[in-house]
Amino acid sequence: MPSGSQDRRSREKQQVRKKILDAARELFVARGYDAVSMRQVAQKIDYTPTAIYFHFKDKQDLINQCCAExxxxxxxxxxxxxxxxDPVLRLKKMGMQYIEFGLKNPNHYRLLFMTPHPHQAPERNKIIRRGDASEDAYEILRRTILEAIAEGRFSKRYxxxxxASQVVWSCVHGFTSLYMSRAHDPWIPxxxxxxxxxxxxxxxxxGLTGELPPQMALADPDKSLMPRAKRAKKGKSRV
Known part of the structure; x- marks a missing residue:
């Protein structure tokens, strides 16, 4: 049975790990994967690079862990x-949940789906098992659609x-990323x-089924989480 001191060390280790992941996520989103170094991550949280390497093998491991979580x-x-x-009703609920997840966690979402970076082979992922519906979000989507197809709910074309899974994902991602980047745009009514x-x-x-699902409530997102574009500084006029 672990002692109190072991529990404390374990909690402290997890807190440090979370701090590193949060800092790395912010830097990867702001600067891009290629422009960020392990040293910069360490500097952001006043740690030594050695401390970062104690928790993560390298930068690839760091971003893999960020994304997997x-x-x-x-x-x-x-x-x-x-x-x-009802799999069709569940499908719409999943779409709503996806949109809500993205807009409540914009930095997490940008890192996952809007920041180019090297991807990890499924067999090397130690956090998520590909195809396991208890861990793999894509598999949950795929199985929901497979269930609807088995019930004869989807068009013969799809x-x-x-x-079908990739069509649904593309549509909800398009709306989520558009709203995330343009929520403050006064040009758009x-x-x-x-x-x-x-x-x-x-x-x-x-389009996929011919069925019109019921309307669903969805709380307005907190627009303060959506970054505003920085205004360009006006240069001094020259005569």
Whole structure:
């Protein structure tokens, strides 16, 4: 049985690890994967590079761990929807959950889906097992669509669960990333957030199945989490 001091050391180790991951995520999103070094991550949190290497083998390992943990969080969010028996209704709920996840966690989302970086081979991932519906968010989506196909709910044109999964993912990602980057744009007369989200998912699902799912509530995101574009400094006029 672990002693109190062992428990404390374990908690401290996890806290340091989280601090490193948070700093790395912020830097990767702001500067891009290639422009960030382990030394810069260490400097951001006033640690030595040696301390970073104690927790992570190298920069590739660091970003792999960041991404794997975020994917696991998304899978856990999807897990709560598995008790919905109707797979088409569940599919729309998953789309809503995905949008909500992205807009509540913009830095996490940008790192996962909007920041180019080397990807890890599935067999080397030690956090998520590919194809395990308890850990793999994509597998939960794929199985939901496979279930709907088996029930005869999908059009004959879209019987490939991989294709249908990637279509749904593309649609919700498009809306999430657009809203994330343009939420403050006064040029766009934005319609209510939930109305757009419902329409995106309805049109996607109708196109795949011919069925119109019910409208769903979705709280407006906190726009303060969406970064505003920095205004260019006005130069001094020259005569």
């Amino acid at each position: 975020e994917f696991l969080s998304l899978a856990k969010a999807f897990q709560h929807l598995l008790n919905i028996k 019987q490939d669960p991989e294709l 934005w319609r209510p957030f939930a109305e757009i989200a419902n329409a995106v998912l309805d049109l996607t699902i109708v």
